[in-house]
Amino acid sequence: MQQNGASSSNGSEGGCGGERQSPSRSPLLLPTAATTRVRRFIQERRTLPLPLPKVMVVFSAAGDADKSGDAMATADDDDSEKSVATGVARGMPSRCPLKVGQEQEFPEVISLNVGGSHFTTRLSTLRRYEDTMLSAMFSGRHHIPRDADGRFFIDRDGAYFGDILNFLREGELPRRERVRGVHREAQYYSIAPLLERLEDTQPLTGEKVRQAFLDLLPYYKDNLERIVEIAKLRATQKKARFAKLKVCVYKEEMPITPYERPLFNSLRFERADGGGGGGGGGASSGEVKLFEHHCEVDVTFGPWEAVADVYDLLHCIVGDLSQRGIAAEQQCIGVCDKHLINHYYCKRPIYEFKITWW
Known part of the structure; x- marks a missing residue:
């Protein structure tokens, strides 16, 4: 031994x-x-x-499996350091959040993707007016997504964005046929100087005057909806391509008595008859009679107090229906000839509207 x-x-x-x-x-x-x-x-x-470095040794032979656990336990002490090193090597983002108040930086030349339309402009152009949405978006305080090519993306129709940029660059206004669309986009981006310039040009100037006239008819929009609904219902019931309806348009009420009380869709007035004569007796004095008249039409517009006349209102009705994609034609077919009292008749003009659906 x-x-x-x-x-x-x-x-x-x-x-x-x-x-x-x-x-x-x-x-x-x-x-x-x-x-x-x-x-x-x-x-x-x-x-x-000493101290000895920690090294992981793995044996592949049978019988040493119990030792591998101890070796792995030794290597676990450095997991945090190894994970940090690995993350840096692979380019992973840092876990540290951005500092409070830190702003995003933008290049001087900005590439934009506005609803699929591509534009290129300077950062100073987008920030030309402070109190606008574009200036706020590219101030660095908000996150702006990018598309696959790295362009800053704005989820808006880009059909009129070029006109917006032209105004920000040189103060250029769009052509007349593009004014309404540019005005709508200027409202979205809150560009007050552009809105002021556009509202002083045609057709927006005329639209302001027209709207002031329509404000005298408080039921104008409701009556317009009634025209559409009635015409759609009649065309559906008859399975027809078009529908007809009667519309009464009058500017002033025809004077009946000093006590008349006209309403928007009716004529109502009161009249006091004098006392009867002596002798055989008669009707009692001070008797009040009430009369109320409705024209036999589908929709009634009026009365109003303005220089604009009946034909101006008819033009507004047809134009507003056209803006909604509804083809409308109108023609005068006479007057309401209903007898009211004594020798007085209604005499309001009646127009026939033809609405074509396809």
């Missing part, structure tokens, strides 16, 4: 010769090359200064 111990001790300390003889005597299951590397690693470890 002492000889075996001595030989084993000499084998571990005897250098290369002892290492070549030890595999034949050792009962280990490791291959010869693996055993040599492990022993060499142990010998070199003794010469290293």
Whole structure:
């Protein structure tokens, strides 16, 4: 037993010769090359200064699976440092949030994608007027998404955005046929200087005057909806391409008595008859009679007090229906000849509207 111990001790300390003889005597299951590397690693470890570095060693041979757990536990101590290093190497974003108050920086030349239309302009052009949506968007305080090509994306129809840029660059106004569309976009982007300039040009100037006239008829929009609904219902019931309806349009009420009380869709007035004569007796004095008249039409417009006459209102009705894509034609077919009282008749003009649906 002492000889075996001595030989084993000499084998571990005897250098290369002892290492070549030890595999034949050792009962280990490791291959010869693996055993040599492990022993060499142990010998070199003794010469290293303390503290020793943490190294993970994994054995693939059977019987050493229990040691792999200890090796992995040693490597887990450096997971946080390794994950940080790996993240930096792969270009991952930093976990640190942006500082409060930090603003996004923009290049001097901005590429835009406005609803699929591409534009290029300077940053100073977009920021020309402070109190606008474009100036706020590119102030750096808001996040603006980008498309696949890196352009800043604005989710808006770009059909009139070129006119917006032309005004921001040189104060240029659009052509007349584009004024309404540009005015709508200027409202969205809150460009007050452009809105003021457009409202002083045609056709918006005329639209302001027209709207002032229509404000005198408080039921104008409701009556317009009634025309559409009645015409649609009649065309559907008759399975017809068009529908006809009668519309009464009158500017002033025909004077009947000093006590008349006209309404928007009727004529109502009261009249007091004087007392009867002597002798045979008669009707009691102070008797009040009420009369109310409705023209036999579908919709009635009027009365109003303005210089604009009946034909002006008819033009407004047809034009507003056309704006909604509804083709309408009108013609005068006479007057309301209904008898009211004594020798007074209604005499309101009646117009026939023809609405074509396809």
